[in-house]
Amino acid sequence: MTAGALSGTAAVVGIGATEFSKNSGRSELQLACEAVLAALADAGLKPSDVDGLVTFTAETNSEIHVARNTGMGELSFFSRIGYGGGAGCATVQQAAMAIATGAAEVVVCYRAFNERSGERYGLGQADRPMDTTADRAAYAWMTPFGLNTPAQWVAMFARRYMHEYGATSEDFGRVAVVDRKHAANNPAAWFHGRPITLEDHQNSRWIAEPLRLLDCCQETDGGQALVVVSAERARDLPHPPAVIRGAAQGLGADQHMMTSYYRPVISGIPEMGLVGRQLYAQSGLRPDDIGAAILYDHFTPLVLPQLEELGFCATGEARHFIADGNLEIGGRLPVNTHGGQLGEAYLHGMNGIAEGVRLVRGTSVNQPDDVGHVLVTAGTGVPTSGLILGADR
Amino acid sequence: MNEEYEKRLQAFVGRELNPLTPGQDPVNQPMIRHWAEAMGDTNPVYVDEEAARATGRAGVVAPASMVQAWTMRGYAATVRPAPARRGFDELVELLDEGGYTSVVATDSELEFLRELVPGDHISQQEVVESISPEKRTGLGPGRFVTTLKTYRDQDGEVVATQRWRTLRFRPAEQAPAPQEEPAKEAKEPEEPKALRPRPAINRDNAFWFEAARQHRLVIQRCAACGALRHPPGPCCPECASLEWDTVEASGHGHVHSFVVNHHPRHPAFAYPLVVAVVELAEGTRLITNLVGTDPDDVEIGMPVVLDWLDADPDLSLPVFRPAALEEN
Numbered sequence: 001m002t003a004g005a006l007s008g009t010a011a012v013v014g015i016g017a018t019e020f021s022k023n024s025g026r027s028e029l030q031l032a033c034e035a036v037l038a039a040l041a042d043a044g045l046k047p048s049d050v051d052g053l054v055t056f057t058a059e060t061n062s063e064i065h066v067a068r069n070t071g072m073g074e075l076s077f078f079s080r081i082g083y084g085g086g087a088g089c090a091t092v093q094q095a096a097m098a099i100a101t102g103a104a105e106v107v108v109c110y111r112a113f114n115e116r117s118g119e120r121y122g123l124g125q126a127d128r129p130m131d132t133t134a135d136r137a138a139y140a141w142m143t144p145f146g147l148n149t150p151a152q153w154v155a156m157f158a159r160r161y162m163h164e165y166g167a168t169s170e171d172f173g174r175v176a177v178v179d180r181k182h183a184a185n186n187p188a189a190w191f192h193g194r195p196i197t198l199e200d201h202q203n204s205r206w207i208a209e210p211l212r213l214l215d216c217c218q219e220t221d222g223g224q225a226l227v228v229v230s231a232e233r234a235r236d237l238p239h240p241p242a243v244i245r246g247a248a249q250g251l252g253a254d255q256h257m258m259t260s261y262y263r264p265v266i267s268g269i270p271e272m273g274l275v276g277r278q279l280y281a282q283s284g285l286r287p288d289d290i291g292a293a294i295l296y297d298h299f300t301p302l303v304l305p306q307l308e309e310l311g312f313c314a315t316g317e318a319r320h321f322i323a324d325g326n327l328e329i330g331g332r333l334p335v336n337t338h339g340g341q342l343g344e345a346y347l348h349g350m351n352g353i354a355e356g357v358r359l360v361r362g363t364s365v366n367q368p369d370d371v372g373h374v375l376v377t378a379g380t381g382v383p384t385s386g387l388i389l390g391a392d393r
Numbered sequence: 394m395n396e397e398y399e400k401r402l403q404a405f406v407g408r409e410l411n412p413l414t415p416g417q418d419p420v421n422q423p424m425i426r427h428w429a430e431a432m433g434d435t436n437p438v439y440v441d442e443e444a445a446r447a448t449g450r451a452g453v454v455a456p457a458s459m460v461q462a463w464t465m466r467g468y469a470a471t472v473r474p475a476p477a478r479r480g481f482d483e484l485v486e487l488l489d490e491g492g493y494t495s496v497v498a499t500d501s502e503l504e505f506l507r508e509l510v511p512g513d514h515i516s517q518q519e520v521v522e523s524i525s526p527e528k529r530t531g532l533g534p535g536r537f538v539t540t541l542k543t544y545r546d547q548d549g550e551v552v553a554t555q556r557w558r559t560l561r562f563r564p565a566e567q568a569p570a571p572q573e574e575p576a577k578e579a580k581e582p583e584e585p586k587a588l589r590p591r592p593a594i595n596r597d598n599a600f601w602f603e604a605a606r607q608h609r610l611v612i613q614r615c616a617a618c619g620a621l622r623h624p625p626g627p628c629c630p631e632c633a634s635l636e637w638d639t640v641e642a643s644g645h646g647h648v649h650s651f652v653v654n655h656h657p658r659h660p661a662f663a664y665p666l667v668v669a670v671v672e673l674a675e676g677t678r679l680i681t682n683l684v685g686t687d688p689d690d691v692e693i694g695m696p697v698v699l700d701w702l703d704a705d706p707d708l709s710l711p712v713f714r715p716a717a718l719e720e721n
């Protein structure tokens with residue numbers, strides 16, 4: 001396939017989620033089933049239409065359980081992506097590739113967990129069961145020193161970024177403020193009706209300096225699913241399709257899991273730059289053609305280098321781009337119109353893809369005018385992925 | 394602490410905490426064998442009649458320090474708590490009332506009067522010997538409670554005694570009067586309350602942690618092209634050679650980045666905890682802790698030198714302190 005062969009062949013035609021809570025009160029498998037059924041209903045399709053499933057390696061609800069419980073029948077394609085939240089957009093890429101190659105016709109991408117009431121990722125990797133795999137051994141360089149949690153891992157990058165470019169805690173805080181502003185207007189968001197000020201951010205307690213509490217996303221119980229079919233079939237379904245103009249993965253040189261501290265420069269996210277270059281090459285679009293973005297925001301500091309790696313501003317300039325109001329509705333690049341993971345829910349970025357679909361449909365609660373194309377990213381600090389979604393025209 | 398409380402507490406001295414209570418089973422061979430196996434005690438006099446007789450004994454004997462085991466209720470205590478309220482429960486309540494809600498055993502002095510043999514049936518009684526005035530300890534202010542446990546056989550003869558001391562304390566973070574704590578030079582980590590998280594050791598990283606136990610900070614070096622690499626791995630990313638050796642680091646470096654951890658807290662560490670990425674003079678980087686410095690004084694670019702932290706008998710780690718302190 002050439003660089004652009006995938007572009008435009010498939011579309012997201014259904015989105016569905018459970019409520020986002022701190023204690024769902026039901027099994028992770030039930031959350032997955034509810035999200036999948038909601039997404040299929042949204043697409044106007046039945047479980048028996050599905051012949052492909054894609055999820056995360058981190059997902060506890062295996063394809064067999066989801067397929068059996070929802071009555072899917074036979075599946076000809078199933079695939080999983082690793083590296084935590086970095087998998088999000090790549091699940092849609094897998095679906096699009098399966099459809100483009102004829103491996104499947106209707107693919108559901110899903111992610112569901114009791115991440116707040118069950119296993120909390122924010123508690124980190126200390127005292128996890130030992131084994132001799134390379135992945136577990138990699139933690140040997142961190143946990144004995146007390147560097148255990150995602151917030152701490154990100155803080156190490158953030159400190160270096162501040163040092164190199166003069167960014168401050170307030171610059172990170174502005175990301176949280178705009179996310180929470182958007183969430184405040186979103187009834188599905190956990191922080192609906194609860195905006196924050198920059199002062200609130202500055203007064204929030206340290207978690208891992210330079211990260212404050214309000215730099216860190218919440219933890220969530222919930223499920224989110226997406227339905228992908230060919231662009232052609234999408235035209236027969238109820239909603240305007242969100243056509244996949246670009247879909248890419250990226251793993252950078254000397255990549256580690258959240259701790260790529262051994263590269264010559266650690267203030268950027270080269271794997272996201274790799275994703276961005278592919279997205280633009282596939283779609284024939286440029287940063288100027290992107291009308292809104294859903295940027296992965298598990299922690300505020302890594303939103304800044306994403307803006308830079310994806311070409312929305314020059315390296316080191318993101319703090320000015322943000323302070324100038326460009327991320328607001330009506331700004332140059334409205335970001336995280338659902339409230340992001342800081343404001344809506346932490347669904348490993350899958351809820352952000354759903355918001356990208358709503359932006360293309362024109363149904364976001366914070367719908368900007370003339371969105372055109374939406375760029376969505378997956379987890380940062382890890383091997384990652386991205387999407388460009390657009391209308392069918 | 395008011396006088397009234399002190400008086401109520403001292404009234405326990407001489408009181409019986411646990412009445413003379415027989416063990417659930419007589420001394421028996423299967424329990425002896427299980428105990429000896431679990432302890433790794435291979436002395437044949439516990440399990441082999443002939444070997445025992447060869448030592449001048451009448452037959453097998455129970456290990457002396459097993460005396461406690463015969464009267465412990467063990468698992469049964471968790472599913473069938475003692476029905477009657479004992480002096481012990483009253484003392485614990487009174488200590489709780491004084492804020493001494495935490496406990497740590499400090500010492501146990503055993504005296505054995507004769508060896509136990511299968512068929513003996515052991516009972517135990519516990520009496521309070523003394524309750525100390527409040528002492529300031531590393532764990533927090535507390536009182537040492539000393540009791541005497543007396544072990545008797547089926548005929549009422551004393552077979553062993555045990556002087557048992559526990560510290561009943563208020564956890565340090567709730568303790569008043571922090572100004573009375575001894576002044577410390579710089580901010581050194583306090584005594585850890587738990588073991589640091591264990592590193593997952595495998596064939597690719599074991600050499601590094603073994604060298605650390607000998608207080609040597611090593612860097613993996615490709616035997617073919619000489620490139621240094623950390624974290625280590627089996628294959629050279631420069632030339633794909635699988636052969637490697639190590640060089641010992643000079644121990645000099647500078648801070649490339651750092652974090653100051655506040656939350657969540659792991660019990661092995663003192664907070665705020667400084668974790669840094671240090672770039673060594675040799676060019677490789679590693680994650681480490683900074684010691685001997687206030688978190689507020691740490692800066693990117695700061696020169697640092699190697700020091701060693703013997704976290705516990707199985708884990709030694711390279712840590713770094715500001716170079717200026719050493720070189721001035």
